[in-house]
Each structure stands twice: as C-alpha cells, then as structure tokens.
Amino acid sequence: MKALSQKRRHPLAAIALLLMGLLLTGGLYAVATTVNQAKADTTSFSASDVEEGGKLFAANCATCHGMGASGTQDGPSLVGVGAAAVDFQVGTGRMPMQMSGPQAQQKPAQFNAEQTKQLAAYVASLGAGPAIPEEHLLDGKGDAANGGELFRVNCAMCHNAAAAGGALTRGKFAPALAGVSAEHIYEAMVTGPQNMPVFSDSNVTPEDKRDIITFLKTIEANGSPGGADLGALGPVSEGLFVWVAGLGVIIAFTIWLTSRTS
Amino acid sequence: MSASSTAEAPFVPKTKVGSFTNFVDERVGGSGILREFGRKVFPDHWSFMFGEVALYSFVILLMSGTFLTFFFDPSMAETHYQGSYTPLYNVEMSVAYSSSLNISFDVRGGLFMRQVHHWAALLFVASLGVHMLRVFFTGAFRKPREMNWVVGGVLLILAMAAGFTGYSLPDDLLSGNGLRIIDGVIKSIPVIGTYTSFFLFGGEFPGTAIIGRLYVLHILLVPALILLMIVIHLFMVVVHKHTQYPGPGRNDGNVVGYPLGPVYAAKAGGFFFIVFGVLALMAAAFTINPIWNYGPYDPSPVSAGTQPDWYIGFVDGALRLMPGVINDFHFEWVIFGRTLTLNVLLPALVPAGIIFTVLFMYPWIERWVTKDNREHHVLDRPRNAPTRTAIGVAGFTWYCVMWAAAGSDLIATHFHVSLNDVTYWLRTLFFIGPVIAFIVTKRIALALQRKDREIALHGRETGRIVRLPHGEFIEVHAPLDEYKRYKLVGFESPAPIPAQPNEHGVVTGKEKRRAALSRWFFEDRVAPATPAELEAAHAHGHHEAIAAGEDQKSLSH
Numbered sequence: 009m010k011a012l013s014q015k016r017r018h019p020l021a022a023i024a025l026l027l028m029g030l031l032l033t034g035g036l037y038a039v040a041t042t043v044n045q046a047k048a049d050t051t052s053f054s055a056s057d058v059e060e061g062g063k064l065f066a067a068n069c070a071t072c073h074g075m076g077a078s079g080t081q082d083g084p085s086l087v088g089v090g091a092a093a094v095d096f097q098v099g100t101g102r103m104p105m106q107m108s109g110p111q112a113q114q115k116p117a118q119f120n121a122e123q124t125k126q127l128a129a130y131v132a133s134l135g136a137g138p139a140i141p142e143e144h145l146l147d148g149k150g151d152a153a154n155g156g157e158l159f160r161v162n163c164a165m166c167h168n169a170a171a172a173g174g175a176l177t178r179g180k181f182a183p184a185l186a187g188v189s190a191e192h193i194y195e196a197m198v199t200g201p202q203n204m205p206v207f208s209d210s211n212v213t214p215e216d217k218r219d220i221i222t223f224l225k226t227i228e229a230n231g232s233p234g235g236a237d238l239g240a241l242g243p244v245s246e247g248l249f250v251w252v253a254g255l256g257v258i259i260a261f262t263i264w265l266t267s268r269t270s
Numbered sequence: 271m272s273a274s275s276t277a278e279a280p281f282v283p284k285t286k287v288g289s290f291t292n293f294v295d296e297r298v299g300g301s302g303i304l305r306e307f308g309r310k311v312f313p314d315h316w317s318f319m320f321g322e323v324a325l326y327s328f329v330i331l332l333m334s335g336t337f338l339t340f341f342f343d344p345s346m347a348e349t350h351y352q353g354s355y356t357p358l359y360n361v362e363m364s365v366a367y368s369s370s371l372n373i374s375f376d377v378r379g380g381l382f383m384r385q386v387h388h389w390a391a392l393l394f395v396a397s398l399g400v401h402m403l404r405v406f407f408t409g410a411f412r413k414p415r416e417m418n419w420v421v422g423g424v425l426l427i428l429a430m431a432a433g434f435t436g437y438s439l440p441d442d443l444l445s446g447n448g449l450r451i452i453d454g455v456i457k458s459i460p461v462i463g464t465y466t467s468f469f470l471f472g473g474e475f476p477g478t479a480i481i482g483r484l485y486v487l488h489i490l491l492v493p494a495l496i497l498l499m500i501v502i503h504l505f506m507v508v509v510h511k512h513t514q515y516p517g518p519g520r521n522d523g524n525v526v527g528y529p530l531g532p533v534y535a536a537k538a539g540g541f542f543f544i545v546f547g548v549l550a551l552m553a554a555a556f557t558i559n560p561i562w563n564y565g566p567y568d569p570s571p572v573s574a575g576t577q578p579d580w581y582i583g584f585v586d587g588a589l590r591l592m593p594g595v596i597n598d599f600h601f602e603w604v605i606f607g608r609t610l611t612l613n614v615l616l617p618a619l620v621p622a623g624i625i626f627t628v629l630f631m632y633p634w635i636e637r638w639v640t641k642d643n644r645e646h647h648v649l650d651r652p653r654n655a656p657t658r659t660a661i662g663v664a665g666f667t668w669y670c671v672m673w674a675a676a677g678s679d680l681i682a683t684h685f686h687v688s689l690n691d692v693t694y695w696l697r698t699l700f701f702i703g704p705v706i707a708f709i710v711t712k713r714i715a716l717a718l719q720r721k722d723r724e725i726a727l728h729g730r731e732t733g734r735i736v737r738l739p740h741g742e743f744i745e746v747h748a749p750l751d752e753y754k755r756y757k758l759v760g761f762e763s764p765a766p767i768p769a770q771p772n773e774h775g776v777v778t779g780k781e782k783r784r785a786a787l788s789r790w791f792f793e794d795r796v797a798p799a800t801p802a803e804l805e806a807a808h809a810h811g812h813h814e815a816i817a818a819g820e821d822q823k824s825l826s827h
Contacts, residue, residue, distance in 0.1 A: 110688070152356055152357045152359075153356070153357055153358055153359050153360055153361050155357075156357045156358060156361070156565060157361060157565070160443065160564075160565045160568070160571045160573070161568075161570065161571050164443075164571055164572075164573040164574065165571060165572055165573060165574055166574055167574060168573055168574040168575045169443055169444070169563050169564045169565060169573035169574075169575075170560070170563035170564075172575065173574070173683060174574025174575055174679060174683065175574070175678075175679035175680070175682040175683045175689045176689070177688075177689055177690055178688045178689070178690050179682070179686075179687065179688035179689070179691075181682070181683050182574065223357055226356065226357050227357060227563070230357070232557050232560065233374070233375070233381065233557070233560075233562070234374070234381055234385055234556075234557030234558070234560055235385070235553075235554060235555045235556045235557045236555060236556045236557065237557050237560065238556060238557070240560070240563065241575055241680060242444065242575045242576065242577055243444075243559075243577045243578060243579045243580060243583075244575070244577050244580075244583075244676070244677040244680050245680075246392065246558050246559070246579070246580070247392065247579065247580025247583065248580075249552075249556065250389065250392040250393055250396055250552075250580070251396055251580070253552070254389065254392070254393050254396070254548065254549075254552055255393070255396055255397065255400065257548050258323055258393075258397070258544075258545065258548060259316065261541070261544050261548075262316040262317075262319040262320075262323075262541075263316045265316070265319070265537050265540075265541060265544075266314045266315055266316045266318075266319070268314075
C-alpha cells in the first residue's frame with residue numbers, strides 16, 4: 009500500500025485510473041449485453057412460449073396495443089401481423105417504442121432472444137401472419153447480381169443505391185442497411201414496418217428476397233474498394249470533403265509558402 | 271571575359287552543353303524571354319494562389335484524363351458485364367458503363383486515376399470559385415482588369431460544363447438520373463425545348479447517342495476552350511501585372527514583391543507537386559463516385575441521395591425548392607395545347623441566369639456608379655468597400671441557400687429534422703437570407719472600419735491598467751508604428767456623387783438613377799483618419815504620457 013500511496017501523485021496516475029475505470033465499465037457492459045443476446049436455437053413455438061409471451065405482452069405492450077392485442081387509439085391491432093413483425097420490431101429495439109414520433113426509432117433491444125421469441129409466439133397465436141423466415145433463405149448464398157438489380161428497382165429510391173439510407177417526408181426516413189441481420193431484412197420485406205411497403209411473396213419471391221439479402225451482405229463484406237466511403241452518401245459528402253479537407257489542406261500550404269522566414 | 275569584349279565579339283561557348291544551348295537560344299531567343307519573365311514581380315500573399323491551384327488542377331485533369339481515355343469506350347451498345355466485380359456480374363449494361371467498371375477493377379491503377387481525375391475536377395471548380403471570390407471581395411476586377419474578370423467567369427462556366435459532361439460519361443444510375451434532370455430542364459423551355467432535347471439525345475431520352483456526344487465535348491471541345499481561356503487569362507495577367515494588397519510603399523504605379531526567378535518560380539513549381547500530392551492522397555484514401563454502387567442506368571429507378579457534383583448543386587437545389595402549386599395557383603400551364611412547366615423552367619434557369627448576369631456585369635455597374643475611370647492596382651480590404659462586400663456576401667448567401675437545398679434530404683436525415691421543414695426554411699431563406707446577409711455584412715464592415723480608425727488614432731489597447739494619482743484607472747494605449755498605421759489609414763473612401771447635368775445642362779433620368787445608386791453605395795461611410803486628425807491624436811497621446819487631467823477620460827475608452 010505504501011508503494012501505491014507514493015505513486016498516486018505520478019503524472020500518469022490519472023490516466024491509469026481513467027483506463028481502469030473504462031475497462032471495468034466496458035467489460036461489465038460487454039458481459040451484460042452478451043447475456044442479453046443469447047440466441048434462441050429454434051423457431052418453433054411451444055405452448056409455454058405462447059403463455060409466457062402473453063404475460064410479457066400484457067406487461068409491456070398492452071398499454072398501447074390493448075389487451076389481447078386488439079389495438080387502441082395509440083397502437084394498431086396486432087392480430088394477424090405474424091411472428092415476423094414481432095421479431096423485427098422487438099428484435100431491432102423499435103418496440104417497445106421509445107417515444108412517439110414520425111416513426112419508431114431503433115434502439116438497443118429491450119428483450120433478449122428468448123423473450124422476443126415468446127412474444128412472437130403469442131402474437132402469432134392470435135391470427136395467421138408472416139412467419140419468421142426459414143434459415144436457407146437467409147444464408148446469403150443467392151445471386152448477388154440479380155439481388156442488386158431488384159434492390160435498385162424496388163429499394164434504392166428510399167434506401168439509397170448503396171443502402172446508405174435516405175429521407176422521407178415529415179421526419180420519416182429509410183434507415184441505412186449496413187449491419188442489419190439477414191433475418192430482419194427479410195422480415196422487413198414481408199411485413200413492411202414503419203413507412204415501408206410490404207413486398208409480398210407474389211411481388212418479390214422468397215428466392216428473390218434471398219438474392220437481395222445476398223447482394224446487401226456482399227456489398228457490406230466488400231467494403232469500399234476505393235478507400236474511405238465518406239458515408240456512401242454520394243456527391244454531397246464528396247463536395248463537402250473537397251471544400252473542407254481538400255481546400256483546407258491546400259490553404260494551409262499556401263500560407264506556409266507565402267510566410268516569410270525572417 | 272569582360273563586359274566590353276562580349277558586347278563586341280559574338281559569344282563563343284567553350285563547352286559542348288554551352289554550344290548546344292547557345293544554338294537553341296540564338297534561334298528561339300529563350301534568354302530574352304527568361305530575362306523578361308524572370309524579373310516579373312509577384313506580390314506574395316496566400317490568397318493570390320487559388321488561381322494557381324485551379325491551373326495545376328487543370329494540368330492534373332489533362333494528365334489523368336488522358337490515361338482514362340486509353341481505356342474508356344463511350345459506346346452505348348448493350349453488353350453483359352464480365353469483369354471481376356461480382357455484384358454486377360453478367361448484368362446487362364452499356365459498353366460505356368462496363369468499360370468504366372473495368373477501369374475501376376481490372377485496369378492496373380485505373381481506380382486511382384479515376385479518383386484523381388474526379389477529385390481534381392472538384393478541386394478545379396472549387397479553387398476557381400474561391401479565386402473569383404478573392405478577386406471580387408478585394409476589388410481586383412476594377413480597371414484595367416474588367417475583361418479578365420469576364421474571361422474568368424467564362425472559365426467558371428466552362429469548368430462546370432467540363433465537370434457535368436464528365437459526370438455523365440460512366441452511364442451509371444447516378445449520372446443517368448442527372449442527365450434525366452437536364453433533359454427535363456431542356457424540355458421545359460418553351461417552343462424549342464422538345465426539339466432541342468431530341469436533337470441532343472438523337473431521339474427520345476436516353477437514346478443511344480448521348481454518351482458518345484458528351485465524350486467528344488468532354489475530351490475535345492470544352493478542354494480546348496478552357497485552355498484557350500487560360501492562355502488569354504494569363505496573357506492579360508502579364509499585361510496588367512499582378513495586383514497587391516495595400517501597404518507602405520505600394521501604390522497604383524508599382525508592384526512590390528519577389529521576382530519570378532529563381533525563388534518564386536521554384537515555389538510555384540513546388541506548389542504544383544503539393545497540389546498533385548494532396549489530390550493523390552485524397553484519391554488513394556477516399557473513394558469518389560463509386561459507380562459500382564449505382565448500377566447501370568435504367569430510366570425507371572431513381573436512387574435516394576441522387577445529387578449532381580457540388581458545382582451544379584445550386585441548380586438542383588433551386589429545382590428542389592420550387593413548389594409545384596401554391597394554394598390553388600399551379601405553375602404548370604397549358605397554352606394552345608402546349609405545356610409550359612414554370613415549376614421547372616423558373617428554378618432551373620432564373621437563379622443561375624441572375625447570378626451569372628450580375629457576375630459579368632458587376633465591374634461595369636460599379637464603374638458607372640463611382641464614375642471611377644482610374645487604373646487600380648492596389649486592392650481594397652473588403653471592409654473598406656462595405657457595400658461591395660455586402661453585395662458579394664448577399665449573393666454568396668443566396669448561392670449557399672440553393673446549394674444547401676441540393677442536400678436537403680441529407681440535412682433531414684443527419685440532423686433528425688423533417689425534410690418538409692428543411693424545405694420551408696430554405697424557401698424562406700431564399701428570399702430573406704441575402705437581405706439579412708447584406709445588412710449584417712455591411713454593419714460588420716463599417717464596425718471594423720471604425721475599429722481601424724480608433725486604433726489608428728488612439729493606438730492599441732495594451733491591457734496595462736494604470737492608477738492615476740487622484741484614483742482614476744486608465745488603460746494605457748500603445749501607439750502603432752507607421753507601417754501598421756499605413757494599412758489602417760491608406761485607403762480610399764468614396765463619397766456619394768450627386769446627379770450632375772450633362773453637356774446640355776440637363777440632369778437625365780439615368781443620371782438620377784446613378785446618383786441614387788451612388789448614395790446607396792456610399793452614404794454610410796467611415797472616412798479614414800486624416801493626417802490632421804492623426805496629428806491631433808498624436809499630440810493628445812504625448813500629453814497623456816506626461817500629464818493626467820480631465821481630458822484623459824476620452825482616451826480610456
């Protein structure tokens with residue numbers, strides 16, 4: 009202890025303390041979040057799932073969606089929305105909704121995979137709707153080129169050709185798709201969350217959806233071949249960059265060149 | 271080796287290199303040119319170097335562009351992509367897009383050269399714009415440089431044309447969307463619009479001709495015109511000599527600075543490599559126009575985040591700001607069975623028309639208002655021409671509002687605000703932004719002039735507080751040295767010129783309008799401190815140093 013008390017006024021002591029604190033909180037957070045992300049290994053629902061889901065629903069969702077998910081003024085009826093809708097909305101943290109607004113914002117998921125599955129089981133038991141997609145549609149081994157064409161025709165006008173997201177009217181927006189799981193992308197297409205239209209299986213077949221997911225996963229894995237992508241936002245970020253960084257560096261050089269040495 | 275012997279006998283070189291250079295020199299007169307240009311004096315200031323940046327960017331554009339022409343094929347024939355970028359493998363596309371992808375992925379160094387070319391294009395127009403702003407705000411466009419200002423304006427338009435034709439060449443979704451907007455703008459022109467569009471595209475948009483035609487414009491006509499204009503521009507710079515900032519010993523009859531050779535030439539040559547280096551670094555580390563993201567052009571999809579390159583942005587922004595309907599008033603009229611789409615025609619052509627008309631005419635407007643026919647080689651500090659500076663900032667603000675509107679969707683998503691609100695605000699700013707900018711800028715310029723005058727007369731604040739024997743505290747002001755003071759007092763402050771009768775003794779209406787404009791320009795003015803005022807203040811200052819009295823109060827604030 010003596011050595012410690014002698015070193016406590018060392019110039020690096022504050023930094024060491026800060027580092028220890030950050031490591032501790034960071035470590036705790038990492039442990040806490042991995043516990044939360046424990047993955048359910050099956051998509052088939054048991055009777056106990058439905059029962060547990062019903063309890064969770066009554067405690068967390070019924071305020072807006074009503075008892076029995078029949079809907080209130082504040083939230084729509086969930087009868088017939090299917091397990092896919094629940095898995096998307098709850099799995100991405102959009103539900104329970106943080107606040108009212110133009111559309112539900114993404115946030116860290118509030119329920120773990122097991123609880124999400126139970127909620128999905130409960131809602132699915134209320135009426136037939138899109139189910140959670142099968143594993144082989146999400147493997148990302150489809151035709152990326154076909155997926156790219158479908159993406160540009162069906163999705164790019166809101167989500168941007170590089171899937172970087174885009175604005176809709178009155179504060180609504182289409183989010184960027186990097187980092188979104190294949191399961192959630194598929195579920196979004198079949199359920200049309202927030203302001204997104206539904207792309208039913210007769211519009212875009214399950215195989216085509218698999219191709220779109222393959223395309224998105226391919227461009228995400230490819231990264232940006234030409235260097236930092238500046239947000240993949242197109243000419244606006246490029247223009248901003250040339251004015252701020254490019255011209256900024258050039259101006260620094262001009263000042264250096266015309267400064268007098270004496 | 272004495273001077274007299276060389277003057278009489280012809281110079282006989284002693285070495286092989288000497289005889290070779292002498293041979294060339296006797297035939298092209300290189301030493302005479304070098305003697306003339308090597309002694310040319312350039313004033314040194316960082317803000318004088320933006321034209322140079324533009325010139326160097328253009329040289330880099332020529333070099334990287336030449337490389338790209340080796341591999342680019344402007345054909346719009348259909349093909350199936352067989353290159354190494356898998357997300358587009360076997361997709362149907364034009365040969366132009368396919369060859370652009372090959373440049374990016376299958377030509378060694380191709381992607382780097384494409385990115386150098388595109389970054390250099392953005393920097394070219396940006397440095398041109400900043401150069402023009404510098405020239406405007408310092409009054410460098412005044413006699414004898416009015417025509418060179420016009421040449422510069424033509425260069426700006428040509429640079430935008432070069433940029434836009436190049437932007438369209440890869441025939442990807444982004445550039446195709448851009449062309450579609452241009453096509454729409456052309457078609458909105460009454461009577462000749464549709465004919466012009468069909469002529470340009472060789473039939474209905476998009477046709478199979480446009481890329482080849484734009485390619486010829488992009489690599490032949492437009493660069494040739496730019497080169498011609500650069501030659502004229504630089505020729506006039508040599509004829510006029512360079513302007514200089516005000517300072518002791520500088521006047522309209524001299525140029526104070528460094529001679530071109532050897533130091534300045536070395537600096538300028540080195541600066542080329544600095545610009546090249548910065549662009550190469552940007553091209554190596556930051557992607558620009560990732561055409562593989564956008565896919566081949568197809569008239570049906572329009573991607574979110576579709577914008578032109580920054581220099582066309584203000585036109586795109588004006589289009590975005592224009593409402594189609596205000597209450598029940600529609601901007602699309604049908605006259606004699608023809609559609610007149612004012613909601614496209616007005617925003618696309620009117621703001622750009624106003625900006626360029628005022629830009630080209632401004633030297634003559636100011637010349638007419640001031641009746642100033644003298645040559646000006648000493649620049650104005652922007653604060654010393656408050657109305658001109660305010661006009662410039664108002665125009666720049668107007669431009670920036672339209673410019674920002676081109677990115678309205680990104681403003682909405684990145685600042686989490688409603689796209690509609692962004693549009694409403696920008697529409698409001700479109701009208702009141704320039705007015706506010708004008709008033710605020712003019713007041714700031716006048717305030718800075720008053721500050722200059724105060725400092726010239728009473729010196730700068732030292733931060734040293736002295737307590738006088740009777741208890742009063744004053745801050746000691748240190749007088750400026752003469753060199754610094756010169757900058758603060760050595761400028762012209764024109765007063766309004768009232769309307770004057772012509773040779774027939776008549777005050778014409780035009781002259782009255784000129785007088786009104788002159789009053790508007792110069793009625794708010796802060797005159798520079800006169801020698802008499804300086805003398806009075808100076809005596810005052812000495813007085814302050816030796817005695818303390820009632821009059822000190824005026825000095826301490």
